[in-house]
Amino acid sequence: MPATNPKNPESASASTPPKAAAKKPAKPAASIESKLAKLGLRTDMDLVLHLPMRYEDETQIVPIREACLRGGHVSQVEGVVTKNEIAYKPRRQLLVSIADETSDIQLRFMNFYGSQVKQLAEGTRVRARAEVRHGFFGAEMVHPVYKIVNEGAPLPNALTPVYPAGEGLSQTVLRRAIADAMRRVDWTDTVPQSVRTRLNLAEFQPAVRLLHYPPPDVDEHALTERTHPAWNRVKFDELLAQQLSLKRAQQARREKGAPSLAAVGQLSEAFLKVLPFALTGAQQRVVKEIRADLVEDYPMQRLLQGDVGSGKTVVAALAAAQAIDSGYQAALMAPTEILAEQHFRKIAAWMEPLGVKVAWLTGSLKKKEKQAASELVESGQAQLVVGTHALIQDTVQFAKLGIVIVDEQHRFGVGQRLLLRNKGSDGLVPHQLMMSATPIPRTLAMTYYADLEVSIIDELPPGRSPIVTRAIDQNRRDEVIERVHAAALEGRQAYWVCPLIEESEALQLQTATETFETLAASLPDLVVGLVHGRMKPAEKQAIMDGFSAGEVHVLVATTVIEVGVDVPNASLMVIEHAERFGLSQLHQLRGRVGRGSAASVCLLLYQSPLGPVAKQRLMTMRETTDGFEIARRDLEIRGPGEFLGARQSGQAMLRFANLETDQWIVEQARDVAAWLLDAGTPEFDAIVDAHLQRWLGGREEFLKV
The missing domain is CATH 2.40.50.140 (Nucleic acid-binding proteins)
Incomplete structure (x- = not known):
């Protein structure tokens, strides 16, 4: 330049x-x-x-x-x-x-x-x-x-x-x-003088002018490191605009009517009695928070986050039971068919013996099956509907939708979540419960999820075994195969995860099909299965059923098994080319083991030499199994945009504030936003309008739904 x-x-x-x-x-x-x-x-x-x-x-x-x-x-x-x-x-x-x-x-x-x-x-x-x-x-x-x-x-x-x-x-x-x-611009300061004085903020115009035209005596280090008071003012304004826009979106949603799901009745009570385990203290606390929300006549907008295996599905099923007890339908949408099917099988096994009709709706169903499922939903006979994106198609109409549960919500775009929310009837908006197995660091939750209520399951069910994680060079593959063989002879099962389905000359990675063939030849006395996203659903399910039943000893898979698969007897996880996966994905995959009482191991196979970011990721995986700590480090490595899947989620990324170093400014902006909005006076409403116009310029399509 x-x-x-x-x-x-x-x-x-x-x-x-x-x-x-x-x-x-x-x-x-x-x-x-x-x-x-x-x-x-x-x-x-x-x-x-x-x-x-x-x-x-x-x-x-x-x-x-x-x-x-x-x-x-x-x-x-x-x-x-x-x-x-x-x-x-x-x-x-x-x-x-x-x-x-x-x-x-x-x-x-x-x-x-x-x-x-x-x-x-x-x-x-x-x-x-x-x-x-x-x-x-x-x-x-x-x-x-x-x-x-x-x-x-x-x-x-x-x-x-x-x-x-x-x-x-x-x-x-x-x-x-x-x-x-x-x-030409209007330099009127949109932050009240009282706030500027209390927080020791620079005035807007001098701060911005200094950043464009730094004077000769400026503190060069503070300017380049973005710690100068002028940068702090800009960061505060940016964060304040984000907080105001999200909180306003929350207020706007609260003005919409929603069905009051006040009944925690026969189904909810019977469901708790048939569960083969007791809820953890964290699950009980979260269920209480959700039940209180569902009673209200405005839409719940709650994010349920919990580490891998913390029991979010049970909590979601209890929320659905409350809707059904209150005479409404519930819908659960998952991003992949294999995850949706895991939910369907688990929840149907709990609910159907209690007299609840659970419908299954995905894009891969044959036309007649899809039509039959849609008719059950439209007539109200299906009280709970589980599926993928097929749930939001125009042809699917609900009789009386009370709650929408979206799993792995960050994988859906804004428009997709909005379409499902608009399936309500009588002008009412259904309650929405979003679930994420990717724990969100506190600062991130305070900014990008400022418009949501957040519930956290921070306790794993008892009896889970700790997972030991090791990083192993690809040159030692033969040792790893022998370890898989030994585990199978002891009656245990293993996952072997690969990043690609077909050969890629560019990446030169071991493919799932090639690995399957190699393992099948190396382990002739074992049953090796293969699952990937391009298989027909029936084929995929047959292999998964065989693995769940213990008939398949080693499951070679792509990341389709990242979430939702629960096989307590599987105690060994091998991740091929672990350096190619992100931290969140590695943590999700590792969470497929450690679900039983046997000691579990996760082996991260990597190709040398490792780059600095890959080294950081593998070191983090070896050092901790705490999902929140992993999420914090993931945020450091990737930044919020990539961490959240921002392009897909439609969130406005921060340009100036750094969530790692500027948490104190986030807290200040959050408090000032609440103060301005709670006042509700014409003067403060005008200040809010002016500030949002300056920073968002009417681009409030970035607001989450």
């Missing part, structure tokens, strides 16, 4: 030589506007809040000799071109040598325009900035940012901002657009 400052747009770089640019006609404004729009910069305030991603220090020149001695650092040097040539080995490249009174250095351009060759002619004075490397021909800068200057040309007196840019948008264009926008 060109190293320019707002006062000196006449700069050049390897990608935008000024002489070449000068020959071209100016681009029409509409073209620049469309490019800005691609970055989400449609209004003046969007531009004003398009803050620098970093700053470059162009305020000083380092003698070339000094820059060479401290190689590996970014330095700015100035010198006269002494040599200019195009080399053709090992590839076509432009080599330019510049020298000052202390030494010389080579500038190397692998991609260049013909005009640059003339521009960097011998005798030209050049100011260049890049990391200094020591190559085969001595010290060099590769593709430096450079300017053609006159001797004694003044240096910038402040740090130069560098903005996130899109294709065809130079830093010069962005800086000019931002400067123009700053002259």
Whole structure:
């Protein structure tokens, strides 16, 4: 990117030589506007809040000799071109040598325009900035940012901002657009003076101006690390907008009517009596919270989170029982057919002996079966419906839907969850219980789930065995196969999970089908099964049934067994190419073992050499089985966007606040949002409107449903 400052747009770089640019006609404004729009910069305030991603220090020149001695650092040097040539080995490249009174250095351009060759002619004075490397021909800068200057040309007196840019948008264009926008926007502060004083917040306009145009005496470390008071003000405003929007969404939902599911009657009581185990204290607490919500005449919006194997399905079944006791239907939607079928089999086994009709509805059903299931749902004969995305199709109509239970909710998009919620009748919105086996760190819950009530099952059922986790190099596969064989001879079963179904030349990973064939040949005295997502449901279920019954000793699978599969006799888990999986997925897979009383082991097979992120993940898996600790570390590694599946979930990601380091600001923003909304005065409502308009600009489709 060109190293320019707002006062000196006449700069050049390897990608935008000024002489070449000068020959071209100016681009029409509409073209620049469309490019800005691609970055989400449609209004003046969007531009004003398009803050620098970093700053470059162009305020000083380092003698070339000094820059060479401290190689590996970014330095700015100035010198006269002494040599200019195009080399053709090992590839076509432009080599330019510049020298000052202390030494010389080579500038190397692998991609260049013909005009640059003339521009960097011998005798030209050049100011260049890049990391200094020591190559085969001595010290060099590769593709430096450079300017053609006159001797004694003044240096910038402040740090130069560098903005996130899109294709065809130079830093010069962005800086000019931002400067123009700053002259036009309304700078009225949307945070009350009393709040600014109490929280020691900088005023909005000075803070934003400082970030765009840092003064010479600014604390450079605080600016680049984003700990400067100006950054804290921007982070606070961003988090406040998020809190206000989510809390407003919560208020709007509470204004909608929902069926009051007040009866905890015969079915609920009978269900608890037939369970072959007692609820844990955590389950009892969560059931109490949900029951209190379901009595209300506004829709429950509760997130139920608990670690792998903590017993969320039982809690969901009790919520469904309360709806059925109250004369309503319940629907449970899962993201995959294998998970939906696990729920269906488990809940039907509990409920049907008690006289409850449980329907099964998925996309793979034959037309007649699907129609028959839909008729049961529409007539109200099916009191509980379990299925996949098929539940939200237009052809499926509920007679009297009281509660919607969504498992692994982060795997569904906003639109999908909304369609199921809209299946209510008589203008009422059904209650919604969302379940997640991926524990959500507290700070994340306070921000992205600020509009939900959160229940946590933080206790595992008694009798679960601890899981020992080991990381093993792929070179020791034979030892691992022998361990699987030994476990089977002791009467135990094993999972062997692979990341791909078919061969991929790009990734060179062991495939599920190849692993299945290898294990079947290596373990001729054992029954080895194979399950993957592309199998027909009947084939898949036959293998799963055989594994559950103990007839299949080793189950080779893709991640279709990530959630929902419960085989207490399975005590060994082998995860092939564990370095390719995320932390959350590894934790979910490991949770398939340790469900019985036998000591359980999870072996993470990896391919050397490991990258730093993969090392971190495997180390975390070895060190802890605590889902919340794993989630916290996962958030550190991946950030909230990827952690939440944000593109799919439709949540507005934070641009400036960092949930790891800015938790204190999250708490401040949450409290101020509650104070502004609870006041309910016209004055405060206007403040809230202005703040949301500034930060979201009407883009409240990001609000979760």
